[in-house]
Amino acid sequence: MKMRLFTALAALALSATSAWAAKDTITLGMVLEPPNLDPTAGAAAAIDEVVYANVFQGLTRFGPDGSVRPDLATSWDVSEDGTVYTFNLQMGVTFQDGSSFDAKDVKFSLDRARSDDSVNAQKQLFAGIESVDVVDPLTVKVTLNAPDGALPFKLAWGDAVMVAPESADQNATHPIGTGPFMFKDWAQGDHITLSAYEGYWGTQPKLREATFRFISDPTAAFASMMAGDVDAFPNYPAPETAAQFKSDPRFKLIIGSTEGETILAMNERNAPLNDIRVREAIAHAINRQDLIDGAMFGYGTPIGTHFAPHNPAYVDLTDLSDYDPEKSKALLKEAGVSNLKLRLALPPPSYARRSGEIIQAELAAVGIQTEITNMEWADWLERVFKGHDYDLSIVSHTEPMDIGIYARPDYYFGYHSDKFNAVMAELDKTTDAAKRTELLQEAQRILAQDYANAFLFQLPKIGVANAKIEGLWENAPTQANDLTEVYWDD
Structure with missing residues (x-):
């Protein structure tokens, strides 16, 4: 009898210990798998989402x-x-x-x-x-x-x-940094695991281990949260089901903002996209609210230039490219363009794929046919971002205040403006806060007036998490899943 009692108590203690240990581990869902883990040698946001600050x-x-x-x-x-x-x-x-x-x-x-x-x-x-x-x-x-x-x-x-x-x-395959978490393993196509670094110079994190699971399908993302296979999805890819978590006490819905300007990029190296009238026609053919309602299920803020609306220097220029299909048709006629066929390259995120279908229909309504190609992330980076082999593409630029990309001579959308470049050069050497704001606002206006791209909406940050998890970021001032302050609140 004593042996049985001892065994039962030992089992109970082991169970309690296991339950307690589970509270210092976390599994996060991610839509995209990073192509590598070196943030100094890759443009993909998914890299920073794993390693930044961690x-x-x-x-x-x-x-x-x-x-x-x-x-x-x-x-x-x-x-x-x-x-x-x-x-x-x-x-x-x-x-x-x-x-x-x-x-x-x-x-x-x-x-x-x-x-x-x-x-x-x-x-x-x-x-x-x-x-x-x-x-x-x-x-x-x-x-x-x-x-x-x-x-x-x-x-x-x-x-x-x-x-x-x-x-x-x-660092691309086995990153070594100075942060509170160190690389443990990477199962390609499935997950990356980090573990706490005992020699960390700062305050030790409360988490012992963190696993990032790659789940690109919105339906699978919902199922993984409901089943408890994933503890949190900081960038939840299924806004159509987000409301269900709000009414379920097991979860918390975390709605914030990102630095992600979602654009319809236009490759200005290719005719007739090098004609401002054609770019303006494309911009006026798109109903931003249709995208926010149809692709984002009501989440998102319309933008008229490449700048985050939550930034104090933001200027609302959406009226310059308001929805006006008749004006689109007139501009195309003025440019002498008819029977235009363009290639629309779409990376994996649901905002891009869903927006692409809506934009395809709206462009068709003004006489522009588009052929959609759905690409995996690595292919998009190679063919679109690096190779410039596309006409149109939809992507969110989630880097913080990255309006300066339009001054880069060989950037993937091929925009060039001496006037814009001069403003950015002046901004670089200006330290006065008020003057910097003036220059940023002038830069926004130049991009909007040049129809450098079709500016769609600011990507919202829709996060879903177990209700007991604390410390996840509400907003995304940069692409990161910073785990340094994350813990389970029992």
Whole structure:
């Protein structure tokens, strides 16, 4: 009898221990699988969604409110002329392979990102850096070729994280950073798992392990949440079922905003899309509210330029490209365009696929036929983003305040404006906040008046989570699933 009682108590204790242990693990759903895990060598948002603030850290970082905060740099000083930033680094920091982090790693990371052979997707962020110098192991000096009040903001991007020369080449498949979580495993097509790094220099996370599961199908995403196979879906891909979670006490629905300007990109290298009248005709043929209602089930904010409506510098320019199919027809006639056939390339996210079907019908109504090609993410990056082999495409640009992409000479939609470039050049060297706002608003107007793309809606952040989970971001000031403050509240 005593043996049976002991066995029963042991089993009960084991069960209780297992139940308790489960509360320091989490499984998150993700729509897209990242093509690699190196944020300094890839443009896909899914990379940062796994590793930003978790595995990798920068000198600065974005907080959940969008503010720029110290990270591996405790503070920084700026010279009077605004061209020299001196960063003071955290003490006792190590990479997850045990090697130390110091000013030499900062120099390596920034020099690597801005080098002639850099493959960094946001190389432009580092274009203003003239030199990076090690002052001592905990101090690094960054000298700019012109004043740049936005440098701490630029260094908060995932593309600006710190890497080590010993491990940088392997970060695509086995990332090694300085963050609170370290890479554990990657089952291609299924999941990536991170585990807490015991040697982390800062406050240890409350989670012991985090698994990111890749579930692209909206129906499967709903089923996985309802079955408890996934604890949270920070970017839930099925807005049509989101309301069901709101009325279920087992879950919480987290509605916020993102930096994701959703656009119908137009490849201006290809005729007749190089004709502003054709681009304007396409913009007027699209009913934004149809997209928000039909593709996003009522979630989303109409936009008329490439800028987030929640930003204080935003200008509402939607009236310049309001829904007016008769004007579209007149513009096409004026441009001498008839029987136009265009290729519409759609990446996997449901917002793109659903919006594409609606836009196809609306363009057909004004005489523009489109052939839809549904692409996997890697194919889209290779053929559209890198190869420029497309006419139209739908994608959300989720990088923070990324209006500067329109000044890039070889960017995938091929837009060029000397006037816009001049405004952005002036912005780069302006530190006065009021003047920066004026320049940002002028840049927005230029893009809207040039019909650089068809601007559709700001992507909402629709999150679904177990009701006991705390600490997930409501808004998305950058592409991230920051787990540093996430815990289970029993």
